[in-house]
Amino acid sequence: MSEPTPEQPSSAALTPETVAATTATAPPQAAVNPNVQRQRASQLAQALRLELQKALIGQKAVIDDVLTALIAGGHVLVEGVPGLGKTLLVRALARCFGGEFARIQFTPDLMPSDVTGHAVYDLQSEQFKLRKGPVFTNLLLADEINRAPAKTQAALLEVMQERQVTLEGRALAVPLPFMVLATQNPIEQEGTYPLPEAELDRFMLKLRMDYPAQDEELNMVRQVTRSSRADMLDVTPLRTLLQAKDVQALQKIASDLPLDEQVLDYAVRLARATRSWPGLAIGAGPRASIALARGGRARALLRGGDFVLPDDIKGCALAVLRHRVRLAPELDIEGLSVDQVLQQLLDQVPAPRL
């Protein structure tokens, strides 16, 4: 697909020293040569991917998608049955990433102010002081997000889109890069509050975690049982590969990747096709087109390419679209899933040529 050298270094050549060197030297060289800078960036991204794969075994596609969202500056909603390592993935990402990490366990009695923060009266100074909530961080894990009622979920709306929180009438910016990783459980619906469309639309990607393949599960069980912590994989041995500013640099580089008109047109056509597709009751909005283009850029960087291919768009289309569309009731009754219908759509929207 792409040239094997030098854009795709083999994993064996990627020693910690080179990674550290690239991390350290990437920003100064950024101004010098965009090509070199891009290569460094994709090396860094791939090192991050390898590191995450050490922690989370057998979910390569999900790891790729999470990194795509990180590079594209979007938020991720991870859905999967319990025990597939949703939270582990996020903790591993936080571990590899030097920025701040906060976690909110969403519970039915969680209040919006528990998320965003609030003003408290200080007896000493006889003044109100703002107490910032856990949302002021780089990486926010919203665990079991659908356990909290809609009003608490709505506390995330502003910060996810504007990357700022309005407290006591003052707009406070959250530190950049800011990324929300929310998890939810698809099977247990009792006592949960489905996410509203507005909230869903703000997630760039919705990922489905499936059970690992047999050999991967075998491998994982072997590692876990060897670990000192009884029943979970350890994330402590992971190395911190990048700092907050590196992530911003990655995002900057990704957004500079050339995107051909044809490919952009393909992304827009995909999103538009969902609106008139007979199997879908509600199609995706313009945010889907934007997310497709940004996701394509991020995947291209992750792949090590110098430009965006239609494959990059197509690769993230399912994750971008599946939570933004609603299935027609007839198909719902027939038992088709959104993924199946979207796959049909992807099979029929012509890919760009010439």
Add this chain to the structure above:
Amino acid sequence: MRLTDASVAIRPRSAWEALDLGVLLARRHAGLLMASWALVTLPIFAVLCLLLWESPGWAVLLFWWLKPAYERLPLYILSHALFGDTPSLKQALRALPGLLNPQLLASLTWRRFSLTRSFDLPTLQLENLSGQARSQRLVVLGQRDAGAATWLTLVGMHLEMALWLGLISLFYLLLPQQIELNWSWQSLIDAAAGDWLWLEHLSNLLYALLLVVWEPVYVACGFTLYLNRRTALEAWDIELVFRQLRQRLTGVAYALLLGCGLLLLQAPSPAWAESASSGPLPMEDPFGPQSERLLKQPLSSQAARQSIEQLLDQPPFEHRETVTRWRFGEEQQTEELDQGTIKNLLKLIEAFFKLGEFWKTLDGVALFFEALLWAAVLGVVGLLLWRYRDWLSTFVGRLGPVQRRTSAPPSQLFGLEVAPDSLPEDVASEVERLWAEQPRAALGLLYRALLSRLLHDYRLPLKSAHTEAEVLQLVQGLEQTELIDFSQALTLHWQNLAYGHRVPPADSLHSLCAGWRRQFDGGAPA
């Protein structure tokens, strides 16, 4: 039996009211009725259960079959209680053997399934009728209230079922949670017969218990229905009024009689005037008022009658309505058709024929309109198909069997001409010629030629939705190393050019062209 002693108000009632009265009656004597019933039936049930312990079904069937025999006791109690002579429990039980005697066999065999059982019972038991007399009596009695009696039995059957199921559920609900866990219905069905016999006997017992409550009501309702029918038939209420009248007037009557006698003692003598009658009585006119009279007067009776009849024919006295409706079987009328109507009919038919001939001349017009209508129908169907083509392709397409798409590969793919005819004869030299001025067109031509070859020579199921990488994957499925290498190289260069806007170096072009020649122009079919 003295009607004046009856503890209920005797008057004609509707059948349902009579049933209501029966319920009331049963309720008033509930204790006695239920106790006597329980004392009689429960021991029998126990004996039956013990005798037929292995087959609870037969036990309950037998118990159920004997119901007419038990029903005689409540009727005995009720018939005595109605006239204030309520027997004690001991008296009732002592009377039982005597009650069972008459016609027990008939009650338990061919009359067992009679739907009016409780209604018929008093005829047998209280009137002591049998054979012909009984059946005649029943016909007379059953003229009016038999329907209600049948309904009573039917409702009773359902009530028994409902109460029985209710008791079983109640019993099940009373089980503690821990025991209930072990009681899956499956195991109830599958369990070895011995383990669950007692459970079946228990449900039978529940049935026997509910009969204690229901059967007295049933018998009482039948009895009051019977009473009601006899009240209507024999005018008991009127008799009752007369009896009361007699009671009230017994003292006065003698005095009245004496007074009347004294009054009538003075026989009237004939009046003097009687003998001096003025003349012969007028002859009885055989026609009476119908005969014509007043013939010499200006208004004769005939004329007067006519005018009266005319007046009576007019609206205030006469209201006429003409009702026309369809009805079957008008044969008489057709018989009455006289010649004239038949001729008219013939004329009409002839006219119809003529009309038909006239229409034949208009056949062309009819044909035209028919064609027009069919065209409209087809047009509407076509329009609908076109209008809902998306829907059909989505929903109907998936219904049919999956068709193999071995038919002619598309000539246009990805918006490109990929039919072999649209490509130049010698692709490689054409590419080399184009390279100098339009590298994009040259590489595009080469890629297009590759796709065309893949489609037509290798029969790859390419679709327009396939991206380059997916095409490559399909090629790898062919497992031809040279083709794979060539396709990879070409795709890489093509992607670089198309999406990365990077012109590949010239020597790569030569290697690509060489690869093309080696791959396709050499041995593969053109």
